[in-house]
Amino acid sequence: MSKANRILDRKSANALATPASPFLGQLFGDRFIIEGGYGARSVRIQKNKDVVIAGSHYESVYAVHDGWLFRYKILHNGSRQIVDFILPGQFFGLQACFFKRSLYSVATVTEASLSTVPLGVIDKVFEQNLELSKILFWSAVCESAILGEHLIDAGRRSAYERVTHLLLELFVRLTRVGKTEGMTFYMPLTQELIGDTLGLTTVHVNRTLRSLRADKLIEIDGKSMTILDFEALSLLSDFENSYLGEAVRAMRNQMSSPTSKDGSNPRSR
């Protein structure tokens, strides 16, 4: 099996095994892919390129090794809504496979390295590995929890609250995959991207960020962002990270204990 089939190097595989996306490390980790001998291919994509285009059909799933992406849709009036960001350690494209035509487009924010995994692999997982399919299922549930929280952002929070809620979400998600240093992290999003995520204009995002800086809650230096007062920010935006899936472990235990007496993986025995 060539090196190209190693879609994740050892180090990332570990990062991926954190609660934020426990499935991925196992699902697409070396062992699984390489031993299985599936046709995973690594690709590197420039920043600001579309990877998935709304309306087209796809037959493969992508795992993000490195870089940021976002899922979005353009309305007929030309405005764009970003529904969520896809960070290292996540995968995407399942929806694009399930629907005849993808509902959303996916594009890169930064340069990114991805791995393509043909749909058949996922299907095989469902058939052969009970644990993994449960975990896959869990990830879908989690994703919809994130969408729900974004809906609350847009529906019921002020601009000030929205921006802080988004920043905290990104911070926590990045922390989970080891991409933060203390309270600071690399934030490649432009104010336009933030606006399109939160249903605001660039101008207003700018003003809001300025207030946040003035209030000594955050600090921005180029693309480096640091959270100065996590507590205060959490309170004002009622941010609770539970929707990001800290309860993964609980669920893992729960699902694998009460019914399946044999703690092991294989589904077809």
Add this chain to the structure above:
Amino acid sequence: MSKANRILDRKSANALATPASPFLGQLFGDRFIIEGGYGARSVRIQKNKDVVIAGSHYESVYAVHDGWLFRYKILHNGSRQIVDFILPGQFFGLQACFFKRSLYSVATVTEASLSTVPLGVIDKVFEQNLELSKILFWSAVCESAILGEHLIDAGRRSAYERVTHLLLELFVRLTRVGKTEGMTFYMPLTQELIGDTLGLTTVHVNRTLRSLRADKLIEIDGKSMTILDFEALSLLSDFENSYLGEAVRAMRNQMSSPTSKDGSNPRSR
């Protein structure tokens, strides 16, 4: 097995087997539940009662036989965001089981009749029935598609567009389960509920509905709502019903053909 365990009568089971929720008819249909002998219980719930409370933990899933419910969350400032509506033929509560503490509350809009299915049943489905677990997975994907569309509502559509988009969604979903008559349907939502769904105030929902009536696009008579110009409404709100899962069949074929040569259900052979 007593009649009480029949959580769906024959007629609804058929309705449930429509594309809108193909899984439910099969998953909770007579045959499955009764033959399986699981502890499903039927309950009837008054209108305006909470069924699931955010922050608590649950161990069962609910199937909706009749009536409308909604999933929501209250913020610390007291405002409420409704994330989606749960209509006859759907099930809910899986999320509440997976997370240590439910992220959302679920309450009835109208009087409703539900069936409780212990979590173990779902778990068994995952273990024993490949087809059904795929379908269950699909339903989670669909649900997140609906959330995504609601996010776009709140983020990037005007009040006028939001209201029409919601009405069309409800209309299509109800049509799928045979709950419309021509272009009219029973609409039990108060303007407050609509507002909390779309991120608007009651007052503004009222004004918006008035414009829609004035523009001869809809007609309201008490709780009866009729769509006068589906085309025009679709265009102005760019409504595309594909996110509601019309592609279910496509996916069914796709998932059950390429890998699993045997077309039958059983997973553990």
Add this chain to the structure above:
DNA sequence: CGCGGAATTGACGCACTTCAACACGTGTGG
């Protein structure tokens, strides 16, 4: 008949948008 929740309407205010300019950094070609 009378109560209470929902719908309706008006007047006014504000958070956010729109439009428009300008600043800054970075890459690109002459």
Add this chain to the structure above:
DNA sequence: CCACACGTGTTGAAGTGCGTCAATTCCGCG
């Protein structure tokens, strides 16, 4: 090496869609 374009950030001034407050009407229901 400079000139220029271009994307992004920043700031001001003015407009508006929707919120807030508050009063009134409607309607189902005991």
